[in-house]
Amino acid sequence: MEDGTTIRMGLIGLGSMGRHHARVIREVEGMDLVAVADPYGDKHGVAGPLPVLPDVEALIGEGIDAAMVAVPTYLHEEVALALAEAGVHTMVEKPIAATAESGERVARAFEEAGLVGAVGYVERCNPALREMRRRIEAGELGEVYQITTSRQGPFPARIADVGVVKDLATHDIDLTAWIAQSPYVSVAGQVTHRSGREHEDMVVATGQLESGIIVSHIVNWLSPRKVRETVATGENGSFVANTLSGDLTFVANGDVRSEWDGVSVFRGVSEGDSIRYAIARREPLRVEQEGFRDALWGRDSDIVSMADGVHTLKVVEAVLESAATDRTITL
Template identity: 70%
Template sequence: MGRHHARVVRETPGMELVAVADPGGDRFAVAGGLPVLPDVQALIAAGIDAAVVAVPTAHHEEVALALAAAGVHTMVEKPIAHTAEAGARVAAAFEDAGLVGAVGYVERCNPALLAMRQRIADGALGEVYQITTSRQGPFPGRISDVGVVKDLATHDVDLTAWLAQSPYATVSAQVAHRSGRQHEDMVLATGRLANGIIVSHTVNWLSPRKERQTVVTGEKGALVADTTTGDLTFYANGTTTTQWDTVAAFRGVAEGDAIRYALTKREPLRVEQENFRDTINGHPTTAAVTMTEGVHTLTVVEAILRAAAEGITVDL
């Protein structure tokens, strides 16, 4: 992810890429004319105002704490740390230092989800009943240190709580190990949010079909976001009753109009970087992910793994 952040920082007004660090060198050739520094201390010594941490999850805490101690505003790629306990230490360090600390959940910046959240807030669905997500596709070669829950499901947990504007209250889950790796590669998770909305997440990286879909169902209909294409569709509850009795008997609500909205589609990573910039400048947006939110998401993710391992429902 570091190579993508480097590109976007260079292209974002109000930001300038002045230093990069990677002990493994610059294998993606993103440094340009900048020297490739060996570690976070060298990065800090370059006199930076802000940093993006895109290192393996196991190193998030160490690098982020060093940046907090040096007074550097920081966005840490998701998840915030390798454990919720470590994430809480990171969040506390930035809060105590009065610094901006953010977490890189880029799905919040997807045009379909941004439009979905706004329409939910505007009352397009009325009362929200349920949120379901499906995130499936082939195995990503970049992953080595975590399973599908901490790598992919963490996106769904974050965006669900954000869309509903409510934290998780309970979770249950099942996982499967089918690829021969140490970590799980499939998960089915269900839960309930503090505001009563029920949720479910289907996540794996063993499917030949890539799917990124979020469905929010409420009293007025359903909103369906395809985050692969950035499309948002509204399926309204209908008012016309069916005359076919055998079909009507199996329907809860009538099918109404379906509308696919025309959205302005900007690169989510660019929007995320602008949100980070604006938060540093004192203008935070609802799509910016705070470290406190990042800790909650990781707490839920750990609860999902515990629920699956012990066969229980975990109360948060």
């Protein structure tokens, strides 16, 4: 599309994520929400003057340029393939599909059609994580040794059609590979089922990236404490991102030498100065839609590619396979 032309947007899925996308698409300069669809109607009342269409075919029939897909995960492939066939640029909410195999079919369809295909991993648009990635890329940590994430909290009110690994850990796997700019090569996981549902509700996963960085993820929805933290540790110290507040803190390795004989021989690090960076806090979902718009206009844009979406899903499936077989999975 030509830079600056208005993008006729369609939205399918008006549930817990779709309602936010409806608002944000209407706010983004250069986007015009012209059609919405959901076979179950508009329970959050976001359609406004637009008729609520029954399916993806009706959405395509409105002559849209691009679409946002926010239907349940098991429908992602069917809806995305219909949009690809119709020549509609598309962003699919995470994960790209229900399985990596399904995701590969979606990614291939958009690539072969020469369309912009993106996945909605909104955490990449969190101000603290964007700043962390920028500073790591600028060499401020020196060599990165380890990235750890913790995403814990109470059970979500929305009914999920998947367990905690595909619903939540998928965010951490995506953002870790993105921050490090390196894919996963191995992963191991342990899960537990404590809430009486068929899907897992707690996971602890560890892994290694191609670059040699070691990683760990703690994810659950059975904790009364809400935690959203990503920590990158390297030769110069640690970056700590609190993605609930959007804060980024740098804790430097100290250079104060210990007087105490017992520890002076230990060649480790000590705690140095801490800096909390002042960051402009823009709404991540809006940043995400602006990135999609820029990609459609042919501008430089850091959207999550469908290939990235497939890689993340392969890692997610490997975590579940590891937990089921009690062995480390090499990707």
